[in-house]
Amino acid sequence: MSTTQRAVATTPTWIDDRIGAGKWLKKNLRKVFPDHWSFMLGEIALYSFILLLLTGVYLTLFYNPSMKEVVYNGSYAPLNGIKMTQAYESTLRVSFDVRGGLLVRQVHHWAALLFVAAVSVHMLRVFFTGAFRKPRELNWVIGVGLMTLAILEGFAGYSLPDDLLSGTGLRIAQGIVLAIPLVGSYVSSFLFGGEFPGTDFIPRLYSIHILLIPGILLGMLTAHLLLVWYQKHTQFPGPGRTNTNVVGYPLLPVYVAKAGGFFFIVSGIITLIAALFSINPIWQYGPYTPDQVSAGSQPDWYIGWLDGAVRVIPNWETVLWGHNISWNILLPALIIPGIMFTLLALYPWVEAKATGDKREHHLLDRPRNAPTRTGLGVMALTFYVLMWISGGNDIIAQAFSWSINSITWTIRVLLIVLPPLVFVITRRACMGLQRRDRDKLLHGRETGIIKRMPSGEYLEVHAPVSSATRAKLVASRESDYAPIEAPPAVDANGVKAPKKRRSGVKLSNFYFANRVIPPTDEEIEEGQHHAAGDLETVRPSGQITSGH
């Protein structure tokens, strides 16, 4: 026995002798994980977060979160002799006078951009496949919390270098704080240690960015992953996959290699991007001063929708008894995002109320099989993307020489008109796709073979669908629960049905409107049998040559 072989054989025993992990390992070493490309999205988020922690710690070794004024005297000649804060000066130092410092800074920033992107797309995947349904509602809520914190953490991070762009972002944030009714001026004064910009805020933001938020993120992330582990991953419908099993590759060796390897792939690609593409070149912006700004100031992409909302809102302000309520700031920066995130977090319960469904779901929906949910999701996404585009209205105006006023007005109109329209179209499209699936199950698939009947009539021959396709198509039955039945308006004893129950029925009818009912097994058998018979008459062997 070689040393390696001996190590492999004795490691599990060594661990078991000390912490008695035998039982747990026995169950989990070969734990099954279902495979699908979209399950990688959450992994990308996780790995960019790990990369953020590692590069972040490195950056703290050089960055100095102080707003004390110094005169720059370093390798970047254009800024020599210019007064700036130590925060900005130390960011320049790590970029120009620390070997590899710029690379780590760029990896940190690119990883942050990718982190929020991966979190967002992962959330879309979970939403559109219905992975948030019972028993995973809690993990959905944790996920919404993680996304909110990720956005805040990103904003805090790019505000730290105290360059002209980040300072402008902070000025806007302070303006938003000021708009909070009743306490705005006080909150702002406490946050900034007096007036804006003061000298306290960056050191305070620093401890929030490197300790408070990452600490909470790490805790919630751990809970998120533990729940995925414990509840086992969902899977897409397919042959052999049921709601009560989980089909896939074992943790050891396949997932250790694939997931472990994927960490290195994600890190490697981020590093290669950081090697080639500059991000947040703070030396070009110059130090922050509250009386200067550069045109075309754009925040990082994930703040874009908020900035866009602030741009697109009409200038509503109410002055009542000497007090200002700035709707033009409160609505886009606090109220609308607040409503959006609350609805997002509560969605699993809203849907469960509409479906009246209390079962566990481990098989994922294909988006077409939940037309209302898919429609709502695409509607919300349209709203988001429009606001995001609005955040770049100045860039668009410049690029296409359009009037910024007409762009803003167009987006205002679209924000109201487009989302409901998109909802209707998406829901219709989903139902169309469902009908096509139903046809396939009932009549088989089209073969492209045309048969001429003795009567001279032409018919197209259909063939039975493969068992894999069939397994995929009949999965729509899983989410096909009927709408809640309306209680009689007045029951036998003459008691009126409670209003609450009637509203539940309304919601349910909305959710299930124009439902496409999937065929039963008997109907499918009959249909597939027909198709098979159809085929026999053309090609007695039952073989169809592929190609034309």
Next chain:
Amino acid sequence: MSNDSSSEIEVAGAHEIEHALRRTDIDPRAAKRAERQVAIMFGGSVLASILFVVAFVSVKSTAVVNVPLIGLIGLQNLTLGLASGLGLFLIGAGATHWARKLMSDEEIVDERKSFASDDETREAVVESFQTGVEESGVMKRPLIRRTLLAALALMPIPAIVLLRDLGPLPETKSRETLWRKGSRIVTDISYRPIKPEDIPLGGLVAGALPADLLKVEEEEGNLNQRAKAAIILVRMAPDEIRSQQIQDGDFQGILAFSKICTHLGCPIALYEQRTKHLLCPCHQSTFDLADDGNVIFGPSARRLPQLAIEVDKEGYLVAKEGFQEPVGPSFWERG
């Protein structure tokens, strides 16, 4: 179909899991080839790590290289990044290739159990819970319950009060700027005083400050006064001024306005000479300087405050008085 949690969902259970053999499963030579490919990737990573160290000690930080399609890049950033990026990527690529080509690709099946415990356990839990609650007496002794709730409800107050000394009370500071009667107006970069003849007709001074700002900043050690005092100056023909906030607030067609946007406080500097419009680069609020500084488009709800100006004995532009209304974004107490 019933919507009861006990009903099971039957889908596709009868179908077989399909499995096709890979080249590497059948042909030992293909397997050997895959093995070599994995080893080459791992070996490449080893090389990349060594290259990183070489680049770290040998590439000068000032060296720049022109990469096609991307442009000028610092050579140090490029070499260190490529070496460590490839080093990481090749480990991942090798491991994935290994898993895909050589590790078993047969899917295995695990059964799920419902998360809910059996009825007996659930009943026992409810019972223990009730026993616990009963033994504590919390339901029977409302006095304890209510005082405890009160204590817990008030407990966060000290934590919130502790935050009080993060900063001073706002007082009326946001209504005050450094501008006084006679404050001399200087340019923002060179701090030179400005004479009316320095500004041609149609001209703009994109940033100006009160002359005593530097001294105050030195004393206070922050940029707070600058954030409120910044102004811009524009000159138009006196008959082009349709209306202004302060009667005779201009000096021979030279108007002074706060530079701080009344929306969210960005400094405004995009001036269109022909229309006399001033545009904020942050959220595109547009102000008409020939007409009171009113908002003509965008999210801002209020006009830009005007600063009345005149010239002093030496002929330099000065403020005639301080700002007559608060500058910058709205706040609750503004009125």
